[in-house]
Amino acid sequence: MQIKSKLLLSFAPVLLLIMGAIGYISYKFAASSMEKHEYELLGILAEQATLASIHEKYALLARSGLEEVDVFKTSYQQEVYAELQDLASKTSKDFAIINTSTNEVIFETLQQSIKSYNLDNIEQARLNKVKANFGRMSSTTDTILFACVEFAPWHWEIFVVEPYERLKRPLDNIAKATLISLIIALLFIVLGLSSVSEKLIFSRIITLRNAAKRIAENSEVVSLKMGKSDEIGQLATDMEIMSHKIRQTLDKADSASQAKSDFLAVMSHEIRTPLNGIIGMTNLLSDTNVDDTQKGYLKDLLASSEGLKSLVNDVLDMARIESGNLQFESIPIDFTRLISKVFSIFKVAFSEHKNQLIIDKDLPVSKVISADIVAIRQIMINLISNANKFTNDGTIKLSVKISEAGEGPSLIIIVKDDGIGIPKDKLDTVFDTFTQSDNSITRKYGGSGLGLSIIERLVKAMAGKITLKSTLGKGTEVKVIVPVKVESKEYHHNAQDTLDSIKLPKALHVLLVEDNEINATVARVNLEDIACTVEHVSDGSLAVEAANKKQFDIILMDVHMPNMNGIEATKIIREGQTLNAETPIIGLTAEAFKEKHVEFMTSGMNSVLSKPFDKQALVREFKKVLKLTH
Amino acid sequence: MIALSKASAFTCLLLVLLQCISIKLYAIEEQRTQKVRRIAIIETMTLTHIQNSTNAYIEAIQLLFPDDKIQFQRMNAEGNYTRALALVDALATANIQPDLLITVATLATKAAFKKQNDITFPTVFMSVADPISEGIIESFGKTSKANITGNSHVISSDKKLEFLTRIIKPDSSRPSNVAIISTDYPSTIREVAELIENSHTLNALAFFHLEFPYSPSVLKNMSTQTEVLKHLTNLNKPIIGYWSPNGPLGPDDTLRENIYNKFNIPQLYVEDIEAIKNGALIGIFPETSHIGQSAAKLSARILNGEAANSIPVDRLKNFTVAVNVSTAVEFNLPIPSDLLQMAQEHVYH
Numbered sequence: 001m002q003i004k005s006k007l008l009l010s011f012a013p014v015l016l017l018i019m020g021a022i023g024y025i026s027y028k029f030a031a032s033s034m035e036k037h038e039y040e041l042l043g044i045l046a047e048q049a050t051l052a053s054i055h056e057k058y059a060l061l062a063r064s065g066l067e068e069v070d071v072f073k074t075s076y077q078q079e080v081y082a083e084l085q086d087l088a089s090k091t092s093k094d095f096a097i098i099n100t101s102t103n104e105v106i107f108e109t110l111q112q113s114i115k116s117y118n119l120d121n122i123e124q125a126r127l128n129k130v131k132a133n134f135g136r137m138s139s140t141t142d143t144i145l146f147a148c149v150e151f152a153p154w155h156w157e158i159f160v161v162e163p164y165e166r167l168k169r170p171l172d173n174i175a176k177a178t179l180i181s182l183i184i185a186l187l188f189i190v191l192g193l194s195s196v197s198e199k200l201i202f203s204r205i206i207t208l209r210n211a212a213k214r215i216a217e218n219s220e221v222v223s224l225k226m227g228k229s230d231e232i233g234q235l236a237t238d239m240e241i242m243s244h245k246i247r248q249t250l251d252k253a254d255s256a257s258q259a260k261s262d263f264l265a266v267m268s269h270e271i272r273t274p275l276n277g278i279i280g281m282t283n284l285l286s287d288t289n290v291d292d293t294q295k296g297y298l299k300d301l302l303a304s305s306e307g308l309k310s311l312v313n314d315v316l317d318m319a320r321i322e323s324g325n326l327q328f329e330s331i332p333i334d335f336t337r338l339i340s341k342v343f344s345i346f347k348v349a350f351s352e353h354k355n356q357l358i359i360d361k362d363l364p365v366s367k368v369i370s371a372d373i374v375a376i377r378q379i380m381i382n383l384i385s386n387a388n389k390f391t392n393d394g395t396i397k398l399s400v401k402i403s404e405a406g407e408g409p410s411l412i413i414i415v416k417d418d419g420i421g422i423p424k425d426k427l428d429t430v431f432d433t434f435t436q437s438d439n440s441i442t443r444k445y446g447g448s449g450l451g452l453s454i455i456e457r458l459v460k461a462m463a464g465k466i467t468l469k470s471t472l473g474k475g476t477e478v479k480v481i482v483p484v485k486v487e488s489k490e491y492h493h494n495a496q497d498t499l500d501s502i503k504l505p506k507a508l509h510v511l512l513v514e515d516n517e518i519n520a521t522v523a524r525v526n527l528e529d530i531a532c533t534v535e536h537v538s539d540g541s542l543a544v545e546a547a548n549k550k551q552f553d554i555i556l557m558d559v560h561m562p563n564m565n566g567i568e569a570t571k572i573i574r575e576g577q578t579l580n581a582e583t584p585i586i587g588l589t590a591e592a593f594k595e596k597h598v599e600f601m602t603s604g605m606n607s608v609l610s611k612p613f614d615k616q617a618l619v620r621e622f623k624k625v626l627k628l629t630h
Numbered sequence: 631m632i633a634l635s636k637a638s639a640f641t642c643l644l645l646v647l648l649q650c651i652s653i654k655l656y657a658i659e660e661q662r663t664q665k666v667r668r669i670a671i672i673e674t675m676t677l678t679h680i681q682n683s684t685n686a687y688i689e690a691i692q693l694l695f696p697d698d699k700i701q702f703q704r705m706n707a708e709g710n711y712t713r714a715l716a717l718v719d720a721l722a723t724a725n726i727q728p729d730l731l732i733t734v735a736t737l738a739t740k741a742a743f744k745k746q747n748d749i750t751f752p753t754v755f756m757s758v759a760d761p762i763s764e765g766i767i768e769s770f771g772k773t774s775k776a777n778i779t780g781n782s783h784v785i786s787s788d789k790k791l792e793f794l795t796r797i798i799k800p801d802s803s804r805p806s807n808v809a810i811i812s813t814d815y816p817s818t819i820r821e822v823a824e825l826i827e828n829s830h831t832l833n834a835l836a837f838f839h840l841e842f843p844y845s846p847s848v849l850k851n852m853s854t855q856t857e858v859l860k861h862l863t864n865l866n867k868p869i870i871g872y873w874s875p876n877g878p879l880g881p882d883d884t885l886r887e888n889i890y891n892k893f894n895i896p897q898l899y900v901e902d903i904e905a906i907k908n909g910a911l912i913g914i915f916p917e918t919s920h921i922g923q924s925a926a927k928l929s930a931r932i933l934n935g936e937a938a939n940s941i942p943v944d945r946l947k948n949f950t951v952a953v954n955v956s957t958a959v960e961f962n963l964p965i966p967s968d969l970l971q972m973a974q975e976h977v978y979h
Contacts, residue, residue, distance in 0.1 A: 057967045064955055064970060064977045072955075075964035 004194065004202050012190055019186060023178050031171055035145065038162055039134045042093070042147035046160045047127045049087060050095070051149045054080055058153055067153070077154065081107045094144075094161040101155040112139060114159060136164070204232045211239055221247045264316060271312055272590035273516055276612030279305045280522025283614075309612065314454060317378070321457045328372035328462060330485055335363055335400055338373065342380050346388060354393040355417075357384070362401040369402065370485040371411060375458050382451040383415035383478055390476070391419030402486060409486040410464070418475035422468075430468060431456040455480065504530055504619060508553040511580075512536045513543040513569065514588065515561040519611065523556065523588070526615045540564030544572045547580040554622060555580060556609075559589040559600060567603040574604035584625035588613075665698045667933060670728035670751075672717050672742065674735030675709035677881070678904060679918050683757050684734050686922025687929075694930045703728060707738050709845075709878075714741035722749045730754060730929055736817040739780070740764050746776040752938035755780035756925035759817035759876040767943045779932075779941040781924050783916045784817075784876055784901070785949055787824040790914060793951075794899055795834050797912065797963050798870065805836040808898060809865065809872040811858055811879060813844035818877035825875070837873070838865055844878065855885055859892055871898035871911070871961070881905045896957050906952040907978045911963060916946045952976035 057076040058067060066072040084095040088109040096108035108114055120143070122135030133148040143164040150157050204226060214220040222243045226236035282302045290298065339359055350357055363369065380398070387396045399414040422430060431452050452468075455478075459466045464482030510532045514520040520536055527534045535550070537543050541564040543557065555573070559566040570585050587600045587608040597608040606625045609617060669691065673680050684704065692700060703721075707714035718741050721728060731753040733739040739755035743766055746753070753776075761767050761782055766774050773779070800806035810825060812818045822839055829835045840861045842854055862869075872889065874880035874897060881902040886909055889895060900906065901915035916924075924946055932938050951973040953965050970977065 060967055060970055060974075063974065065979070066955060066959075069955075069959055071959050071962055072964045076967055079967055 002202070003205070004197060007197065008190060008194060011193065012186070015186055015189060016182075019182050023175075023182055027171070027175050027178070030174065031168075034167060034171060038145055038167055039147065042145065042160045042162060043125070043127050043132055043134065045087070045091065045093060046132055046147040046149045046158060047130060050084065050158050050160060051130060051151060053083055054151050054154070054156070054158070058151075073154075085109060092166065094163070096159040096161060098157045098159070099155050100150070100157055106156075108159075110144075110161060112141065114161070117144060200230075201232065204236070208232070208236060208239060211236075211243070215239075215243045215246060219243075219246055219250050270590070272309075272611055273519060275305060275309055275312070276590065277516065277518035277522060279309065279612045280526070281518060284522065284525050314451070317454050318457075321454065321461065328375060330370045331373060332368045332370050333373050333376060335361060335369070338377060338380070339398070339400065342377065342384065345381065346384055349385075349388050350396075353388055353391060355388055355391050356395050358395060358397040360397060360399040360401075362399070364402060364486075366488065367402070368487045369409075369411065370487065371482065372462070375462060376411070376413075376482075379413060379455050379458060379480055379482075380415075382455050383413070383480070386451050386478075387415050387417035387419065387476070391417040394418045394475075402484070403481070404486075408483055410481045411484045413480045413482075414477060416475065416477040421472040421474050421476055422470035423472050427468065427470060431466075452478075504532075504622060507531045507533060508622065509533050509551075510535070511543065511546055511550075511552040511555045513538075513540065513556065513561070513566065514558045515539055516558075519558075519588075522612075526613075526618055527556075530615055530619055540566055540569030540572075543569045544576075544578075547573050547583070548576070548578045551579045552583050554625065555583055555585045557585050557587055557605065559587055566605075567600060570600075570604040586621055586625060665695075666701060667695065667698050667730075668701045668703065668726065668728040669730050669732060669929070670703040670721050671705065671732040671734065672714060672738040673704070673706045674714065674733075674737040674739075675878075676706060677735075677878070679881075679902060680734050680757060682918035683921040683925075684732075686919040687732060687734075687756065687925050688922075690923045690926030691929055694926055695933070707741070709737065711737050711741060714738045715744060718742050718745040718749065721751075727751055730932060732756070732925060732929065733758075733780075736760075736764065736815070739766070739778075740816060743776060743778060746778065749777075751777075752932050753778040753780075754925050754928050754932065754938065756921050757783050759784040760820040761943055763820040764816065770944050771942050773942050774939050777938045779928055779938045779943055781921075781928070781943065782945045783921050784821065785914055785945065787821060788828045790899065791825065791828050791832055791835065793912065793914060793969060794873075795832060796966050796969070797958070798835070798898075800834040805834055807836045807838060807867050807869040809862060809869050810837050810839045810875060811842075811862075811872050811885075812839070812875045812877055813842050813879055815844040815877040818844075818875045821875045825873070838867065838869065840865075842879075854879075855888055858885060859888060862889065862893060869893075869895060871896045873898055874900040874905070874910070876901050883908050886910065896961050896963075903950070903952050903976065906954050906976070909954060909957055911957045911961070912951070912953045912965070912969070912973075914949050914951050916948060917950045920946060920948045920950075950976060952978065954978045 057079065061067040061069070061072055061076060064072075081097075084097075084107065087093070088095055094108070094110045096110055096114040097106050098104065098114070099106050105113060105115055114137075117137035117139045120136040120138050122133050124131055124133050126132070127149075130149055133146075135146060135148075137144050137146060144161045145164055145167065146159050146161045148157055148159050207224060207226070211220075211222040211224055214222060220243065222240055224236040224240055227233040228237055279302065282298055282305060286295065286298045286302070339361060343357060343359070346357070384396065384398060395418055397414075397416045399412070399416070401412050403410045403412055456466050459480055459482055462482045464480060466481075467479045468476065469479075470476035508531075510527055512520060512523055512527065512534050514523060514536065515538050520538070524534045524536060535546060535552070537546050539561045540557075543555070543566075544564070546552075547555065557566040557570055566587060566589075570587075573580055573583075573585065575581075584606045585604065587597075587605040588611060589596070589600065589608060590611045600608050607621055609621050613621075671684055671687070673684055688702060705717045707717060714737050717738075718731070721731060722745060727749075728751050731742055731749065731751055733742045733753060733755045735757045736759065739753075739758045739761075742749070742753045742755070743764060755761070755766075755778065758764070758766075758780060759782060761780065762769060766776070766778060766780075770782070798806055810822055812822055822841070826837050826839060829837050840858065842857060862872075872895065879885060880900040881904060883905070886897045886905065889897070890909070897905065897910035898912070900910040900913045902910075902913060903915075903917075906913050928941060931941060951969055953970065953973045953976065955965065955970075955977055956979045957963075958965050965973070
């Protein structure tokens with residue numbers, strides 16, 4: 001219920017009560033005044049219209065010496081009766097005369113005899129010349145007000161009577177009119193209050209609420225222009241100031257975030273470039289004649305490098321997710337192949353922890369399931385990596401199935417292990433970044449603590465859901481549900497998958513543009529291993545010069561280089577009338593952020609390959625840009 | 631010293647002498663400027679209210695002209711129309727003609743109106759019941775074509791009937807029988823006709839008209855008395871009383887007593903205060919002082935230069951109610967309080 005309705009519901013009964021009370025008091029006051037006025041009127045009628053006329057007649061008779069003459073006395077008394085009858089019809093009052101010597105009613109205009117009334121109250125008051133009695137009498141059917149005067153010579157008591165109902169009738173009409181007026185007035189007051197409060201308060205509150213919503217949702221700077229004359233106006237001013245502050249804070253936060261992203265981009269490049277060299281050289285060294293001890297060292301070196309690469313990738317993933325630049329691509333997925341590849345990644349790790357992987361795949365054969373394969377693969381890898389890390393000599397079960405229940409089809413991935421489990425009090429924080437259930441775990445099991453955080457954010461970004469159940473000492477189960485597309489047609493291996501299975505159809509002449517000598521050496525060896533002839537230059541200007549002299553099948557262009565970077569060189573090659581204006585150019589970069597890759601592509605590059613890369617990645621990229629399917 | 635005393639005495643004597651001469655000269659001048667006005671008065675007959683009206687007139691006109699010398703020539707037609715005509719002729723042919731002729735009651739007025747072509751002085755009438763019937767005017771409020779004006783002293787018959795009806799309180803389903811006893815005196819005829827006509831409209835009183843020939847000696851004529859009683863007997867109707875229109879029979883005490891003695895009915899209405907004092911129930915009429923004063927005011931206007939035929943003839947506005955409560959009590963006819971109130975100075979027992 002809105003405040004306005006609450007206020008109206010609160011105030012309307014109070015107003016009704018107050019106005020009703022005022023109306024009732026007014027009614028009682030009016031009734032009392034009217035009764036008093038009526039007594040005065042009855043008194044005037046009794047004295048001036050009735051008694052005065054009787055006195056006059058009697059005085060006339062007395063002056064004429066006829067006061068004891070029955071013929072005249074009776075005649076003049078009948079004149080009095082006639083006058084009272086006439087007066088009754090003209091004044092709507094009733095009259096009665098009682099003979100005090102016989103106590104008989106000798107005249108009355110009342111429908112019900114005055115004798116049938118019982119005296120309720122009586123009081124004596126002096127009129128101008130005579131004493132009069134005033135009071136109220138009641139019968140079983142009605143009540144009358146009366147004034148009574150005495151005319152001693154004829155032994156008369158003359159009553160002037162007003163039925164109380166007749167007196168009350170105009171009052172009742174006034175009461176009804178008052179009640180109607182009261183209701184109408186109440187209605188107007190409520191409408192008036194409603195209108196005024198709507199204008200002064202509620203419409204402005206709604207404006208404030210909408211402004212608050214805009215601030216909350218879009219961090220807008222609001223301008224309300226309500227003045228500062230009252231509390232709401234001051235609140236609006238405060239809200240305007242607040243929105244400005246929020247905007248400024250957000251701008252600062254965005255700047256900080258951008259700085260962080262820039263820093264990470266730089267760090268990514270600066271770390272991955274030497275790492276590329278380390279991994280590449282280690283691989284090359286492993287292929288030389290080294291003894292077993294040296295092989296062991298090289299293996300450890302390679303593992304450490306891979307670990308560092310994995311850590312760097314995790315940090316970059318998290319940064320990318322937090323920057324909100326995630327974009328998902330829905331493509332058909334061959335889950336058999338995907339699971340197999342993931343398994344192959346962890347083959348060595350499983351054997352090291354003496355764990356066994358059980359795969360439970362329950363997917364419809366006749367359906368094609370489409371989702372972002374990179375995200376799905378990352379989710380699977382991170383979950384299995386975690387499970388393997390905290391399980392020794394145990395079983396890790398990977399379940400993959402489709403649920404058609406709910407709003408649409410969903411892919412359910414469950415990874416369950418019988419490892420060390422998570423204490424109950426730590427369950428709420430496992431999705432926090434850089435958090436593990438125990439700091440000692442980091443030391444014992446290693447890892448950055450980013451794995452589950454990355455998955456949780458990925459799942460949320462994909463509009464999915466992640467739940468975790470764990471019992472300390474018994475194991476952990478993580479369940480991920482993400483929406484997917486399910487189509488009823490047979491899945492065919494896509495080009496991506498096909499690319500991995502074929503070799504280059506011919507030896508390619510490659511221009512390698514790389515300023516880092518180690519990376520250049522690694523790349524050259526890998527290229528030569530896949531039967532490519534390589535011509536190496538160390539910056540962009542040399543690349544442009546080489547491209548002007550000789551036709552190449554592919555140009556591998558590093559992005560960050562001295563003298564002329566790869567983007568500028570690519571633009572010149574594309575824009576000039578060189579031999580290689582149409583030659584596929586693959587950017588080589590340690591930049592991990594995809595938005596940067598987009599920037600490179602817009603300069604004219606056909607594809608971007610992240611460093612460090614291996615021979616397989618090279619072959620896949622070559623086939624993609626050359627559009628080779630066999 | 632002696633010389634001084636002589637001079638003072640001489641001066642005083644001279645002053646007294648001069649004062650006496652001034653007074654004498656003023657008296658001579660006064661006598662020389664006092665205007666003499668001659669007013670001739672012809673009374674119809676010797677009736678109390680006629681003579682009282684004349685007396686009131688004389689008194690009032692003298693008050694209106696205190697500085698003038700007014701010479702009155704008062705004559706009486708003794709109820710005889712021919713004598714009235716002769717009196718008018720005598721005035722018309724006299725060496726010194728009056729400035730104004732006053733006629734009192736109908737016969738004298740009728741004679742003066744008849745001789746309008748022969749007389750050169752204006753006429754003011756009073757105590758005439760019906761100047762319309764006499765041809766003086768066409769209706770009340772109008773002026774006469776002749777050099778005559780005056781006031782009627784009689785109120786309309788419907789008013790009289792209303793008053794009497796309120797006293798009698800007749801049963802509307804059975805009208806009360808009332809006899810009208812009158813002569814064919816000129817002013818009476820039209821009043822009786824109006825009474826009978828209005829009684830039909832009122833439907834409360836049934837009038838039986840007993841009319842007798844008028845003669846100057848009607849008042850003393852015992853045969854008339856006998857005729858009245860005889861006619862009342864022959865009516866063979868239960869009557870509650872009799873009505874006396876304006877005319878000579880109304881004030882007749884003998885007739886009232888005879889009727890009361892024989893039929894035990896009252897004289898219900900008469901326009902004569904003495905009659906009411908002596909037993910008639912009620913009468914509504916102008917007092918003779920009002921009649922005389924009214925005629926005197928008209929006379930003053932004429933003597934001051936207005937033409938008589940430029941002054942409209944109307945009814946008198948002031949009337950007196952007189953009642954006899956003994957009669958009312960005896961015949962169980964209480965007078966309503968408002969009438970008794972009006973009659974306060976003329977309530978008789």
